[in-house]
Amino acid sequence: MSAFQVPSPDDRVRILDESGQVIESATVPDLDDDSLVGMYRDMRVMRRFDERAVNLQRQGRLRTFPPLAGQEGAQIGSAYATDEGDWSFSSYREHGYNYVRGVDLPSILRYWSGDERGAAVKGTNVFPLAIPIATQIPHATGTAWAAKLQGDDVAVVCHFGDGATSEGDFHEGLNFAGVFDVPAVFICHNNQWAISVPRERQTATDTLAQKAHAYGFEGIQVDGMDPLAMYRATRDAIEKAKAEDPGEPRPTLIEAVQYRYGAHTTADDPSTYRDEAEVEEWRRLDPLTRFEAFLRDRDLLNDDRLEEIEAAIEKKIDGAVGRFGDDPEPEPADMFEFVFETPTEELRKQGAYLEALRDRYGDEELRS
Amino acid sequence: MSATQDLTLVGAVQDGLRTEMERDDRVLVMGEDVGQAGGVFRATEGLYEEFGENRVINTPLAESGIVGAAIGMAAYGLRPVPEIQFSGFMYPAFDQLVSHAARLRTRSREQYTCPMVVRSPYGGGIKAPEHHSESKEAFYAHEPGLKVVVPSTPHDTKGLLIAAIRDPDPVVFLEPKRIYRATRQQVPEEPFTIEIGDASIRREGSDVSVFTWGAMTRPALDAADELASEDIDVEVVDLRTLSPMDTDAIVASFEKTGRGVVVHEGPKTGGLAGEVTARIQEGSLLYQEAPIARVTGFDVPVPLAQLEDFYMPEDTRIMDAIREVHAF
Numbered sequence A: 001m002s003a004f005q006v007p008s009p010d011d012r013v014r015i016l017d018e019s020g021q022v023i024e025s026a027t028v029p030d031l032d033d034d035s036l037v038g039m040y041r042d043m044r045v046m047r048r049f050d051e052r053a054v055n056l057q058r059q060g061r062l063r064t065f066p067p068l069a070g071q072e073g074a075q076i077g078s079a080y081a082t083d084e085g086d087w088s089f090s091s092y093r094e095h096g097y098n099y100v101r102g103v104d105l106p107s108i109l110r111y112w113s114g115d116e117r118g119a120a121v122k123g124t125n126v127f128p129l130a131i132p133i134a135t136q137i138p139h140a141t142g143t144a145w146a147a148k149l150q151g152d153d154v155a156v157v158c159h160f161g162d163g164a165t166s167e168g169d170f171h172e173g174l175n176f177a178g179v180f181d182v183p184a185v186f187i188c189h190n191n192q193w194a195i196s197v198p199r200e201r202q203t204a205t206d207t208l209a210q211k212a213h214a215y216g217f218e219g220i221q222v223d224g225m226d227p228l229a230m231y232r233a234t235r236d237a238i239e240k241a242k243a244e245d246p247g248e249p250r251p252t253l254i255e256a257v258q259y260r261y262g263a264h265t266t267a268d269d270p271s272t273y274r275d276e277a278e279v280e281e282w283r284r285l286d287p288l289t290r291f292e293a294f295l296r297d298r299d300l301l302n303d304d305r306l307e308e309i310e311a312a313i314e315k316k317i318d319g320a321v322g323r324f325g326d327d328p329e330p331e332p333a334d335m336f337e338f339v340f341e342t343p344t345e346e347l348r349k350q351g352a353y354l355e356a357l358r359d360r361y362g363d364e365e366l367r368s
Numbered sequence B: 001m002s003a004t005q006d007l008t009l010v011g012a013v014q015d016g017l018r019t020e021m022e023r024d025d026r027v028l029v030m031g032e033d034v035g036q037a038g039g040v041f042r043a044t045e046g047l048y049e050e051f052g053e054n055r056v057i058n059t060p061l062a063e064s065g066i067v068g069a070a071i072g073m074a075a076y077g078l079r080p081v082p083e084i085q086f087s088g089f090m091y092p093a094f095d096q097l098v099s100h101a102a103r104l105r106t107r108s109r110e111q112y113t114c115p116m117v118v119r120s121p122y123g124g125g126i127k128a129p130e131h132h133s134e135s136k137e138a139f140y141a142h143e144p145g146l147k148v149v150v151p152s153t154p155h156d157t158k159g160l161l162i163a164a165i166r167d168p169d170p171v172v173f174l175e176p177k178r179i180y181r182a183t184r185q186q187v188p189e190e191p192f193t194i195e196i197g198d199a200s201i202r203r204e205g206s207d208v209s210v211f212t213w214g215a216m217t218r219p220a221l222d223a224a225d226e227l228a229s230e231d232i233d234v235e236v237v238d239l240r241t242l243s244p245m246d247t248d249a250i251v252a253s254f255e256k257t258g259r260g261v262v263v264h265e266g267p268k269t270g271g272l273a274g275e276v277t278a279r280i281q282e283g284s285l286l287y288q289e290a291p292i293a294r295v296t297g298f299d300v301p302v303p304l305a306q307l308e309d310f311y312m313p314e315d316t317r318i319m320d321a322i323r324e325v326h327a328f
């Protein structure tokens, strides 16, 4: 069979050590200075956006929000490694990846404020996020398969959490990917928790990466809080997926080992199931701090530059929140508009009934 | 009289589970986050501490695994009460429910049975994220071999949940999460049961009968109260159990009023309002004074939070229908 080994935690891919120094045996990916600084800036955009979104939820302007703090390295690193034209599928926590791929910040806010108009952004190849756990995985396999059947130079990146690996759809999606040898990169964001359930309760295996072995393709564990390692792992996986003759199976499972600093969502209280000390432990691996140290070492970042970046980010996010706030309210009639290409007779009738009710009683009455 | 306690609907779920687990050590709870965290709605709060990890089991994130394993446990003699975190995430378990739980008794000629209660919060009205607001009770009621229970008060919740746990067959127990904490009620501390299959008349009236269940009971009662001032005397029948359905109670109420409105959150087409209407038509056609109205969700995917209010039936829409049926 294949030459690859069952991955063990000792083989975890890492380029930066805990203090942001390049590890001796590692080589830094070939990224230009602008891209390196860009990665840092985008990670920082997401850290700040996260804080703002949580506040907007507290003010009642978002209904719920799933914070990503701690997971910027894996999302931004993998996004920078994705080629233009590639497709991606995600769950609800990967707005950092999606942002780099063209999903604008106001759209993210729209979706979490309960407005469908934020769910899909034109021209991005970023599929609408999937809330039912693991259901996006077979979609990713199917899209990658279709690209292969059509002879297109397209890879598909699929994101999901550690909890998702317990669902049947994970197994079926990866199994198909192996059988049909599709150009897909599966990124499992192992943030140690699925709401209150720890990673050990999801599987009795040592790693999540080793599950790929059972599907006949490569699985690797990566330090998900090291953006360079995530860039490298994703880049290698995408190149293998697209190679004329990769000489080994095309799909890859990347287990990005990381941590969710915040609550599962704004509706969750992590103090009921985990110790704050554990959070502090993981913060020592913070992707922003480590990457900042790396960039400072290379003279790509200094206090002045940082201040500029910070100011630009504030402006950007203020602008995004402003544009989100200026949205006209969605139209109730929209509900009926997009069910089918052509609304059925019955849908038209129901739509007309709602309009008649609005005329007769006014929206305030119907909303109470 | 036995002692009572002041409980919310979700508190009554917790209390029902606890009293039944104390009484019968075959009863166990399993699901995502039901352990230390006590469930995302706190429905299993404190149970892990009281009964330990072998009876309050945090499972991997896999609904088919949860319900499938519960079927195996039930067949072996335990009384599992699996929780599906939100009814919108029931679908991976649908195969297990429909292909196995529902028909194990039939296909084994009763050598194997499935006394299991699948609990799940369901329904809209809390402006939750996508897939968290659906009302798909008709899916389950359509399946022969499954019982379907939807309580609407804290008192009924405890009595029906205990009846479901003691029932020899699989029960889908749908909890209207919108009213989990909406009201409090005195509920007996002792275990007690309410018969599955028994509707409850929430309000007596002589002009129009409203048939409903779960979270829609409240707006139906509000509509009834308001219409009293217009001299329309409305009866509100809370079905409480959708399968089996209390045909006698439906027919008796309709024969009294001759006019009916059925209210549910789920989509109109294929919804259980059609079933209620058919039973009335079969049972008391000659009493019918007006077309039976359906006030339901629309035939659309439940919209996200900003438009949810326009999807959900509420008292204004219910009153509108009652007036129309009354004036016919």
Ligand SMILES: Cc1ncc(C[n+]2csc(CCOP(=O)(O)OP(=O)(O)O)c2C)c(N)n1
Residues within 6 Å of the ligand: A093, A131, A132, A133, A134, A160, A161, A162, A163, A164, A165, A189, A191, A193, A194, A195, A260, A264, B032, B061, B063, B085, B089, B092
């Ligand atoms: C099929 C399904 N079951 C249950 C849920 C409820 N739920 C939402 S998030 C979550 C935990 C997911 O954990 P994980 O996959 O590790 O991703 P993370 O949230 O940590 O990013 C659960 C159980 C769901 N959304 N979908």
